[in-house]
Every structure is written in C-alpha cells, then in structure tokens.
Amino acid sequence: MTDAGRPAPHDVARPVSAYDERPWLARYGDQPADYDIEFDDALDMFRAGVAKDPSAVALRYFDGVITRQELDELSDGLAAGLVAGGFSPGDRLAVYLQNVPQFVISMVAAWKAGGVMVSINPMSRARELSYLLRDSGATVLVSLESLYGEVAEGVVADTDVRLVLTTSELEFQSRDDDRLFAGVQRHRHEGTTDFSEFVAEHRGTVPPPVDLGADDVAFLTYTSGTTGVPKGAMNTHRNVVFTAQVYRDWVHAGRDGAIFGIAPLFHITGLIGHIAVSLLAPAPLVLAYRFEPRVVLDAFAEHRPAFTIGAITAFSALLDAPGFTEDAFASFTSIYSGGAAISPTAEQAFLAATGKQVHNAYGLTETTSPMTVTPFGSPSPVDPTSGALSVGVPAPNTVVRIQDDDGNDLPLGEVGEIVAEGPQVVAGYWGKPEETAANLPGGALKSGDVGFMNPEGWVFIVDRKKDMINASGYKVWPREVEDVLAEHPGVRESAVVGVPDEKRGETVKAFVSLRPGASVTEDELIAHCKERMAAYKYPRSVVLVDELPKTVTGKILRRELRT
Known part of the structure; x- marks a missing residue:
C-alpha cells in the first residue's frame, strides 16, 4: 500500500530559499516548527483515547450516546465479522453514509481488520458510485438503506463488492424529527445484511491483531472531480495522525469540549477536523445526520460544543436561519473555516453576528486537510493590494512554496502556484502513477491554486489557476x-x-x-x-x-x- 518510489521531502535536492526559513511558526504558533508525530498509526491513536477514559463519551447523535468503550466494542465486532468473512489486510471497505455514528464505527473497524476505508459522497449517483467502487476495488459496502435502494442496488453487481451492510439514520437515537427524517422507514433489501445485526453477532469477539505502518493507507478520499475524473488520494496513517495533531495543537480542537461535525464526514475536513482529532484529543464528536440550519442550531443549544470547522457558506446559512441569535455560538472557543475562500466582508459579518472570530485554514484532499493554518488567537491579515484574507501560515513540519510554471521558487510577494511538502501530503493517487508523477513530483503537491506569501509567512490565495x-x-x-x-x-x-x-x-x-x-x-x-x-x-x-x-x-x- 506504500509508494516506494516517492522520495522523502528532505531527500529532494533543492537550493535553500526564503521558503525554507520559517520564523513565523515560532512567532505565531504555540508549537515548535518541528515536532514529533505521536503515534505510528491512527488505530494506536484511537486506542490511546479509549485507554485514557473508557467511560467518556465518544459520539453524540441527537439523544444517543456512545462511549469510547462502546465504540471500541462495536468496531471490534464489525472488524471480527469482516475478518471471518474473508476481509484481508489491504482490502477496501466503502462507506456510503451521511454524518451518522456508523461512519466512525466503520472507519475504526476497517483499520482493525487491517484494511482501508473508502469515503464516498452520499450525493453520488449511480454512475459516480459505480466508478468509485470499481476504481477502489472495494469488497465491502456500508450504506444507508435509502441510498442502497435509490442508487447502490443497481450498481454493486458490476463491482468487486461481496458484502453489503445496510443501516439507517434512525439508529443510535430515538428522535423523530420531520425536518430530517420525514418519510424515512426501515427496509431490508434483498441480498444485504443489517449492519447492527452483523455487529451484534460478532460483538465480544476481538479481531486478530494487525500490523499497521505509518505509510499504510488509512483511507482513500476522492478528489471532487471539478478538474477531471475523480482520483483516490491515498491518505496514510502518518498523514492522519499528523494532521489530527495540527488541529489539536494549532487550532485548539478538542481542548475545551465537544467537537461539532458540521462538515460532511466523507470529506477530508470531516475525516480529520471532526473524526480524527476527536479520537486523538480525545473529545466527544457531535453528529446531526446532515446539514439543516435549524437542526444544527438546535444541536448547538443542546450539546454546547466548543469547536467546529466548516465552509463559510454553512456558517452564513446559520446566520440567516430563522431563530438565529448570538447565543447559538456562545459555547464555542474555536471556530475555523475551510473548503471555500472567505472574503473579509464575510469574516466581519460573522464576527458582528456571533461575537466570535472565525479563523481561516487551507488544504486539499491531497494534504489530508490543512497545509496552512491561522494559529489560534491570531486573526488573519488582509492583503492591502488584493483585499484577500490570508489562509494562514504553513503548518509545522510543512514547507509551502510559491512557484512559476517551470517549478522555480518565486520571490516572496510574487504570485504563482502554491506547492506544499510535509507529513500531510499523500503518497499518491490510487492506481494512477502518471497522475501521481504529474501532481506530486518528488512528493511535493502542486495545488493548482494561485497565490503568494508575504515576508511574515502569511499565505494568500488569489484563485484557482485554471479559473x-x-x-x-x-x-x-x-x-x-x-x-x-x-x-x-x-x-x-x-x-x-x-x-x-x-x-x-x-x-x-x-x-x-x-x-x-x-x-x-x-x-x-x-x-x-x-x-x-x-x-x-x-x-x-x-x-x-x-x-x-x-x-x-x-x-x-x-x-x-x-x-
């Protein structure tokens, strides 16, 4: 599962430039420029959190609660059942779910079985789902019953999927909210196995130990396909652990209380900024099925979370939702935005409405979430010439460069393509060596975004190169x-x-x-x-x-x- 041909960043011959000197890390962050990655793999990270306090809450889903010990037992049962059915190290398990507890259970179980989780957008239709299942070679699919009946049922026969586990958004909680669950009914589809029954059958059985390595793939996350055919980014265990630490240490995620899952879990922001950091901190993760502004505001009031990260469009929708008041965000101590550019106007509007500063972060699927981060408590500056709001400074252990079309470093302040290298950059694209060589030459990611860096280390995005x-x-x-x-x-x-x-x-x-x-x-x-x-x-x-x-x-x- 590793890419043996990818050189480590420090082995790449390159003249030292201004981008190699990173005084802003000590100036703006509360962590050293180079710091240790604490765990060899994400499963060890999860187990450390369980050992710290087994009775503490791992997941909240409306009125449902799953403790860390229960999450450990549920994922053990799923993993043991998968192994008994022939799932082997390196096999792929695809999840086709909304923001529900089954997503987290499936992720951890895939690791316990030595496998790779494949996260699939629940908005994917038949053509898209078919491509993702065939490209990843997934042998197990965990799907919502509704999505299976609407989409997956007509797709799986032409893929490598041998086992389909179906589940419902109604599980692990007891509420009947018409804003989310109107018309939802349980339905067992022919040829599928019920997720909870499968887990219950094997609960109490511990799967055999697996030997995961830092360079093994933890999950495949597919690029959005806005620039062509979606590519499966191979996010390794090292990638996952490192970026979870960046969230905890630079973003203060999980330090002061619960994390709210406002971003979709299938996306790299949800996978790292919600799930991975909640496992590392450890801290409760609050889920609410899918984004519906009034439901999210109700969940804020009920669970009083301390951290979230999401697109500025989602935050703007909350501000415009009926019943919004400044108190909705009163419990938050850290709020970040990623996934879409923030204008200074939107930042100021959020501050005026909530009394809270929204911080900026920037990353891609291929950087396992952030490559640049606005350090907690340091508002992003606005470039006086372009009027752009900065997306932060390079994360620890990360070098971000601005380069011309020939791959030469440009002077600080000049506009060019943003290129990043560090422990969060993926090993490559699944089954696509040519695309890997083109977009990740020498292990450094060519982002396709155009921007510049000022002498203080702040990065500003101008736009997508192709736009x-x-x-x-x-x-x-x-x-x-x-x-x-x-x-x-x-x-x-x-x-x-x-x-x-x-x-x-x-x-x-x-x-x-x-x-x-x-x-x-x-x-x-x-x-x-x-x-x-x-x-x-x-x-x-x-x-x-x-x-x-x-x-x-x-x-x-x-x-x-x-x-």
Whole structure:
C-alpha cells in the first residue's frame, strides 16, 4: 500500500530559499516548527483515547450516546465479522453514509481488520458510485438503506463488492424529527445484511491483531472531480495522525469540549477536523445526520460544543436561519473555516453576528486537510493590494512554496502556484502513477491554486489557476471580483467566470444570489464594481440566480456556470 518510489521531502535536492526559513511558526504558533508525530498509526491513536477514559463519551447523535468503550466494542465486532468473512489486510471497505455514528464505527473497524476505508459522497449517483467502487476495488459496502435502494442496488453487481451492510439514520437515537427524517422507514433489501445485526453477532469477539505502518493507507478520499475524473488520494496513517495533531495543537480542537461535525464526514475536513482529532484529543464528536440550519442550531443549544470547522457558506446559512441569535455560538472557543475562500466582508459579518472570530485554514484532499493554518488567537491579515484574507501560515513540519510554471521558487510577494511538502501530503493517487508523477513530483503537491506569501509567512490565495480570466491580455482573478461584490449589502453569494467575447477574447461575467428581501438590479451591481475596480476587471454582465451550484462541501462549481 506504500509508494516506494516517492522520495522523502528532505531527500529532494533543492537550493535553500526564503521558503525554507520559517520564523513565523515560532512567532505565531504555540508549537515548535518541528515536532514529533505521536503515534505510528491512527488505530494506536484511537486506542490511546479509549485507554485514557473508557467511560467518556465518544459520539453524540441527537439523544444517543456512545462511549469510547462502546465504540471500541462495536468496531471490534464489525472488524471480527469482516475478518471471518474473508476481509484481508489491504482490502477496501466503502462507506456510503451521511454524518451518522456508523461512519466512525466503520472507519475504526476497517483499520482493525487491517484494511482501508473508502469515503464516498452520499450525493453520488449511480454512475459516480459505480466508478468509485470499481476504481477502489472495494469488497465491502456500508450504506444507508435509502441510498442502497435509490442508487447502490443497481450498481454493486458490476463491482468487486461481496458484502453489503445496510443501516439507517434512525439508529443510535430515538428522535423523530420531520425536518430530517420525514418519510424515512426501515427496509431490508434483498441480498444485504443489517449492519447492527452483523455487529451484534460478532460483538465480544476481538479481531486478530494487525500490523499497521505509518505509510499504510488509512483511507482513500476522492478528489471532487471539478478538474477531471475523480482520483483516490491515498491518505496514510502518518498523514492522519499528523494532521489530527495540527488541529489539536494549532487550532485548539478538542481542548475545551465537544467537537461539532458540521462538515460532511466523507470529506477530508470531516475525516480529520471532526473524526480524527476527536479520537486523538480525545473529545466527544457531535453528529446531526446532515446539514439543516435549524437542526444544527438546535444541536448547538443542546450539546454546547466548543469547536467546529466548516465552509463559510454553512456558517452564513446559520446566520440567516430563522431563530438565529448570538447565543447559538456562545459555547464555542474555536471556530475555523475551510473548503471555500472567505472574503473579509464575510469574516466581519460573522464576527458582528456571533461575537466570535472565525479563523481561516487551507488544504486539499491531497494534504489530508490543512497545509496552512491561522494559529489560534491570531486573526488573519488582509492583503492591502488584493483585499484577500490570508489562509494562514504553513503548518509545522510543512514547507509551502510559491512557484512559476517551470517549478522555480518565486520571490516572496510574487504570485504563482502554491506547492506544499510535509507529513500531510499523500503518497499518491490510487492506481494512477502518471497522475501521481504529474501532481506530486518528488512528493511535493502542486495545488493548482494561485497565490503568494508575504515576508511574515502569511499565505494568500488569489484563485484557482485554471479559473484565471484573460480579458484583452489582462489577467482577472474571479475571487477579486467576488470579494468586491461581497461588499454590496444586497449580495449573499457570487461566482465570477470568463466567457468568450469577440473583442476582448474573454470577458467577465458574474452570477449573483441576493440576500432575502434585497432588491438590487444587475446594472446596480455592475456600477458597484465599476466604481471599485480597474476598467478591465469589472463584470460586463450580471445574472441574478436563486442559488449557485456547489459541491456538498460548499465549493462553487464555476464549470457549471460556464456552460
């Protein structure tokens, strides 16, 4: 499962540059620039938390509670049953679930059986699910009953899946909330095995010991496919343990109380910023099935969590939800945002509404969540030229560089592609050596994002490299236009794309959704930008829409707006 051909970062020959000197780590963080990775694998990390206090709460799901000891026993039972059925070290177990306890049970069980968990977006449809199962070679599928009946039932026959375990969002709690569970009924599908019955049958049996290594793959997380066919990033146990430590030590996750799972668990933010750090801290993880603003606010009031990380679009939805008050966030001591860029306007709006500072972090699936982090208690600066809010400084043990198209380091302050190397960078893409060589040359990730670093070590993202607009030979970065639009009081969200233009080659077009009750015309928004931007930058056309197309993690799908 390891990539023997990938050199360690310190073996890569490169002239020392300004990016190798990282004084900002000592200046802004409370951890040294280089610190030890505490566990060899994520399973040892989990077991240390159980040993610390077996009776402490591991998971809260509405009114349901699972202690660390119960989580250990449930995952033991699942792992023992898998092994008895022929599941071997290195085999893949796919989870097709929402934010439910069964997700965490399945993850830990896969490790206990020596295997790899494959996280699948529950919004995936038949074509997408078929590709992910076949590409990963998963032999076990854990699925919600509803998703199996709607999608998976017609897919699994053409894959390597030998065992399907189905479960329900109604399990592990007793509430009947129509906002989430309206119309949900239990249904046993032919050819499937009930998850809870399977676990109960083997509960009390301890699976045989496994020998996991730091370079073994803990899970496969698939890239969103916004730039092509999804690729399975091989997140190793070293990746998982290291980034969990970054959350605990730099982000203060799990230090002051429960972690709320606002991000989808299948996504790298949920896998690390929710599950992994809750196992490491250890701290209770609060789950609420899926994101529904009023349900999330109720869960905040009931469980009083201390930390969460999610897309700024989710936080904005909470602020706009009926019944929102400043007290909703009163229990939080640390709040972070990732997955989508934050404008300074959105940051200030959140602070004004909640009295809490939202901190910024930046990473990709291939960096197992964060590569840069705003150290806890240090608000991100705003670049005076571009108006962009910083996404933090490089995490410990991490070198972030800004490079030109030929892979040469650019001087501090100049704009280029963001490249990262460190213990969080994945070993490669599952079964795709050519893509690995292209995107991870020498073990350093070419992010595809364009940005710059200032002399103090703060990183600023300009935009996705592929999204740059060339208008009459001038470069226009969509995010800059979007940040200007965000300054208008009537704008809720916007997305800017380049469209063909006979005279300019490309021209700037904006898609805008308005705040409830706002009355703004397209011409007014164009004038707003024209007053604040160079003539080649402001949008020549604006389209008002109810909602912008997004991934489940809140990233806007610009490609759908170009068509």
